[in-house]
Amino acid sequence: QTQLVESGGGSVQPGGSLRLACTASGFTLDYYAIGWFRQAPGKEREEVSCINSSGGSAHYADSVKGRFTVSRGDTKNTAYLQMNNLKPEDTAVYYCAAGVYSDYEERCGPFDYWGQGTQVTVSS
Numbered sequence: 001q002t003q004l005v006e007s008g009g010g011s012v013q014p015g016g017s018l019r020l021a022c023t024a025s026g027f028t029l030d031y032y033a034i035g036w037f038r039q040a041p042g043k044e045r046e047e048v049s050c051i052n053s054s055g056g057s058a059h060y061a062d063s064v065k066g067r068f069t070v071s072r073g074d075t076k077n078t079a080y081l082q083m084n085n086l087k088p089e090d091t092a093v094y095y096c097a098a099g100v101y102s103d104y105e106e107r108c109g110p111f112d113y114w115g116q117g118t119q120v121t122v123s124s
Contacts, residue, residue, distance in 0.1 A: 002026030009118030020081040022096030030076040033101035038092035050108030052101035086122045093117040
């Protein structure tokens with residue numbers, strides 16, 4: 001069974017940090033680009049970050065640049081999103097996805113696999 005599972009979400013105060021993990025089973029995540037997305041209530045899903053399969057190219061939404069860092073794990077089937085200096089507007093369900101990376105367009109997608117999401121709540 002192929003699946004992606006996110007973990008590491010939770011509740012944190014503004015200025016705090018969380019590290020989300022994306023773990024694959026049934027396929028090798030190393031061969032895929034990884035995208036991190038989020039969706040807040042009443043808002044459309046937005047891409048937060050993506051990283052290509054080698055880890056050599058990573059991109060971030062302007063809203064998270066300088067605060068979030070995407071990385072690939074030491075094991076073949078894990079990726080991470082380190083989130084620092086969290087703000088209330090970062091509150092959302094966060095998803096990871098595995099797909100392709102376009103060197104020409106310098107972007108991730110389309111995506112073949114999606115996780116179920118993990119809730120991140122930033123509140124004082």
